[in-house]
Amino acid sequence: MNKCTHKDCKEIALSLSSYCWDHVDDREAYRKTLSEHIDSSGSIKGLYLRRLEFQSAQWQNIDAEEVDLAGADLSRADLTAANLKRANLTGANLHRANLASIDFEDTHLLRCDLSGARLWSACINNSNLAEANLQEADFLKASITGVKFWHVKLEKAKFLTKFSFTGKAPIDESGPLSASEAYRSLKQYFMVLGRYDDASWASFKEKQLERKDLFHRRRIAYIPSLLMAFLCGYGEKPYRVIASSVTIIFLYSFVYTALNILKVPLDYGSSTLRFWDYIYFSIVTFTTLGFGDLTPKLAPLFQMLTGSEAFVGAFMMGLFVFTLARKYAAR
Ligand SMILES: [Zn+2]
CATH class of the missing domain: 2.160.20.80 (E3 ubiquitin-protein ligase SopA)
Incomplete structure (x- = not known):
């Protein structure tokens, strides 16, 4: 690269010329x-x-x-x-x-x-x-x-x-914060045009990168962020709420079976319950239906367990409605 030949000029000369x-x-x-x-x-x-x-x-x-x-x-x-x-x-x-x-x-x-x-x-x-x-x-x-x-x-x-x-x-994504900022402006651009599905995509990406940044900075807020990603895709993915609800119901059924927490009803006709009974009990508890046809044995641990499932179930149902409304209703 040659310098421009004009006096005192420090610029590089253009190709095919001796001047800038x-x-x-x-x-x-x-x-x-x-x-x-x-x-x-x-x-x-x-x-x-x-x-x-x-x-x-x-x-x-x-x-x-x-x-x-x-x-x-x-x-x-x-x-x-x-x-x-x-x-x-x-x-x-x-x-x-x-x-x-x-x-x-x-x-x-x-x-x-x-x-x-x-x-x-x-x-x-x-x-x-x-x-x-x-x-x-x-x-x-x-x-x-x-x-x-x-x-x-x-x-x-x-x-x-x-x-x-x-x-x-x-x-x-090498700079998670600037990438997150970029997705936020894309989200706003899509929202103005009424492209809610595209805005939802950008919003999910934005939150994902915010989480990545929290992870790099070792912030405690990373954990709730990860949980929200897993449970509902930051409110953008209703099917994740269904999938995680089914997973929770099964997990509780396994724990109930392992701990043998249910009383066998008097008219049951057998001295042991089937796995299906535990799944059924788990669904009834999760949805806070509580028929009472199957009941846990009276022990504080079992009461805590069933109580916690009812609490989680109510939370997940609320989350499902929130996610559906957020995704499909006009914003
Ligand atoms: Zn010059």
């Missing part, structure tokens, strides 16, 4: 030189083009891997199907650019202006989108995974759904 963008004397001529280079090679791979101003550039299918376009102005440019892997677009202006089928992988898009950009079928992998402006950007069929998504502006972004975010960690 500020000191290129004929900018139109430079754009022409660059265009000729692109026409002959189809590539700007690895070039140093910081702060270049090239609005409405026609760079379809260009190979721009590792190009340095930090601070460049490419507003309204056409970069359809361009390869921008590992490129540096920090603070670049891509306002209303056509970025359909673009390949952003490990791309630096920090503070990048992507407002109104068309990102149809774009592939955004492990890129840094922190503080990027995505207002009115169009994400139709875009695929986003492993991105840093902190403090992005999302207002009026189009076709962004939970299905846009793919992979095990759609948002980079």
